[in-house]
Amino acid sequence: MFVTDGQMLRMNGYDFAHRIREVEARSGGYHRYILGCSSRAAEEDTYRGIDVGVNRVLFSR
Numbered sequence: 001m002f003v004t005d006g007q008m009l010r011m012n013g014y015d016f017a018h019r020i021r022e023v024e025a026r027s028g029g030y031h032r033y034i035l036g037c038s039s040r041a042a043e044e045d046t047y048r049g050i051d052v053g054v055n056r057v058l059f060s061r
Contacts, residue, residue: 004054006038006045013037014052021053 002020004013011019017034024031036054038045049057 001033001035003035003037006036006040006049006057013054014048017049017054018052 002016004016006013008016013036017036020032020034023029034054036045036049036057037060038057039060045059046057
């Protein structure tokens, strides 16, 4: 399981999740659970996470 932040400094959580899914697709490997966290409670963040393969997006308020 990976827990990632949508707004990480060097590589944001969306890019990170996308790269994980690319590696899994190439290797035929195990599908890891990715939990995305964000302090921005915007609907677009949920859709962006789903688009790149995040299993669940949590928001803090």
